[in-house]
Amino acid sequence: MEFQYTARKDDGARVTGVIDAENEAAVLRLLDEQNLFPVAVTGKAGGKGSESQESRKKVRSRDVGLLYGQLADLLSSGVPLLRALDSLIRSTVNPRLVELMREIRKSVADGKTLTDSMRAYPEAFPQLHTAMVQAGERASFLEDVLRSLSDFVERLEELRSKVLGALIYPILLTVVGLTVMVAALVLFVPKFEPLLGNIKKPLPTELVFGLSQALRGYWYLIVLGLGGVVVAIGSAIRTETGKRVLERWRLKIPVAGTALRMVAITRFCRILGTMLANGVPLLQALAISKNATGSTLLADRIAEATESVRAGKPLTGPLAVGNLFPEQVIAMLAVAEESNKLDKVLLQIADTVERRTNRQVDQAVRLIEPLILCVVAAAIGFLAMGLLLPVFTMASALGTK
Numbered sequence: 001m002e003f004q005y006t007a008r009k010d011d012g013a014r015v016t017g018v019i020d021a022e023n024e025a026a027v028l029r030l031l032d033e034q035n036l037f038p039v040a041v042t043g044k045a046g047g048k049g050s051e052s053q054e055s056r057k058k059v060r061s062r063d064v065g066l067l068y069g070q071l072a073d074l075l076s077s078g079v080p081l082l083r084a085l086d087s088l089i090r091s092t093v094n095p096r097l098v099e100l101m102r103e104i105r106k107s108v109a110d111g112k113t114l115t116d117s118m119r120a121y122p123e124a125f126p127q128l129h130t131a132m133v134q135a136g137e138r139a140s141f142l143e144d145v146l147r148s149l150s151d152f153v154e155r156l157e158e159l160r161s162k163v164l165g166a167l168i169y170p171i172l173l174t175v176v177g178l179t180v181m182v183a184a185l186v187l188f189v190p191k192f193e194p195l196l197g198n199i200k201k202p203l204p205t206e207l208v209f210g211l212s213q214a215l216r217g218y219w220y221l222i223v224l225g226l227g228g229v230v231v232a233i234g235s236a237i238r239t240e241t242g243k244r245v246l247e248r249w250r251l252k253i254p255v256a257g258t259a260l261r262m263v264a265i266t267r268f269c270r271i272l273g274t275m276l277a278n279g280v281p282l283l284q285a286l287a288i289s290k291n292a293t294g295s296t297l298l299a300d301r302i303a304e305a306t307e308s309v310r311a312g313k314p315l316t317g318p319l320a321v322g323n324l325f326p327e328q329v330i331a332m333l334a335v336a337e338e339s340n341k342l343d344k345v346l347l348q349i350a351d352t353v354e355r356r357t358n359r360q361v362d363q364a365v366r367l368i369e370p371l372i373l374c375v376v377a378a379a380i381g382f383l384a385m386g387l388l389l390p391v392f393t394m395a396s397a398l399g400t401k
Contacts, residue, residue: 003027007036028119037284059096059124065153067097072146082109100124113137128271128288135279145278152274155354156267162358163263166365170372177376184383185212196390208386243296251297256368259360264295265325266353268302273346282309282342298324315342329353 005027006016015036021027031038067088074084085105092098100121107117115134118125129149136145189212196205215222236242251257268289275285283306290302304318316334319325325333329349336345 003041005031005038005041007031007038009036026116028116037287059094059100061153062157063094063097064124064129065150065157067092067101068146068153069150072143072150075143075146081114114142128275131280131284131288132275132278135275138279141279148274148278152270155270155350159263159266159354159357163259163361166361170365170368173369173372173376177372177379180376181379181383182215184380185215189383189387190216192387199390199393202386202389202393204382204386205390208383240296247295247297254367256364259357259364261295261324262353262357262360264293264298265329266350266357268293268295268298269329269346269353270350273343273350276343277347297322301325 003019003021004016005019006014009015019027019030021030027041028038070088070091071084074087075081079087082105085101085108089098089101089105092101103121104114104117107120108114113134115130115137118130118133122130132145132149133142136142185208189208193209193212201209237246251261253260271289271293272285275288276282280288286302286306286309290299290306293299293302301319301322301324304321305315308318309315314334315337316330319333320330332345332349333342336342
């Protein structure tokens with residue numbers, strides 16, 4: 001099968017071409033033999049060369065991290081790689097992971113390296129994982145790299161779980177509030193319309209009745225409209241411009257925007273620090289971490305920093321542009337770069353920023369929860385006022401007669 005590739009030479013020059021190979025892993029191996037660093041590899045038809053295979057081999061990151069830790073323990077105890085893979089196949093419960101390990105074991109038994117075997121399944125083993133494993137195989141400290149990867153995956157999963165867990169309650173409040181409002185407008189408000197049909201209604205009542213009639217009479221148009229908005233937004237954020245606009249908007253949200261920015265910085269520092277500590281060259285580590293931070297704006301800064309390093313300039317200059325990184329982080333990176341301790345300082349920054357991020361996430365949730373409650377209460381209060389205000393007006397008028 002033919003693959004189109006984009007790669008860079010040692011001097012930073014960009015090259016493109018076509019390679020005929022069995023799969024994407026073979027393409028990456030051929031590029032590595034030519035001293036080319038791959039930037040993108042796609043099938044001739046435009047999709048990934050192993051797309052159907054990837055979908056079958058996709059497993060959870062937490063399971064992959066556990067696999068790394070178990071394999072590291074076996075290798076550090078002196079168990080040969082093939083025997084260690086056999087042991088993992090027998091002890092693993094996840095059927096997808098078992099199938100994946102059998103394929104990798106077969107590939108290693110055929111004479112391929114563990115790195116090349118893992119590269120055949122990029123959905124399970126991201127590029128940053130395979131780059132670290134490759135460095136470990138070349139420098140003969142594979143078990144240390146695997147243990148470091150296990151810790152790395154576990155820390156990222158903990159951070160992700162922390163953020164997602166904090167958002168569950170606010171989302172639940174929003175869904176319950178919207179459900180109550182829609183149910184009241186569709187089922188409860190129509191019962192008042194015959195009672196209040198012949199009297200002059202105040203503005204809140206007119207608004208409530210109008211909204212109720214719109215929901216009951218034109219609900220299909222509302223659903224289609226909302227669906228169209230969702231599709232339009234989804235299409236927009238798939239583009240590079242849309243992603244940047246959306247991220248700039250998210251970063252402006254009080255408290256929550258700062259927390260999102262710090263999450264991206266934590267991922268960048270931990271990914272880059274872990275790769276450098278495990279022997280991955282700086283330029284390759286920067287190129288991989290650029291695509292793994294989850295932030296388009298941060299990826300732009302990292303791309304500029306990569307070009308700066310390639311030109312022999314400091315790393316911290318481009319990172320300081322745009323105020324994405326706090327000044328303290330930039331100062332620590334500058335000192336670490338001068339003292340050649342960048343890997344250790346990056347991991348220290350990741351730990352420090354992660355603790356600070358956890359506090360900011362808690363603060364953002366504490367701020368969002370009462371805000372949503374106030375909005376829901378205000379909406380229900382407006383609904384109640386719209387229904388009860390004419391009743392009170394009628395009662396007052398009857399009392400004066």
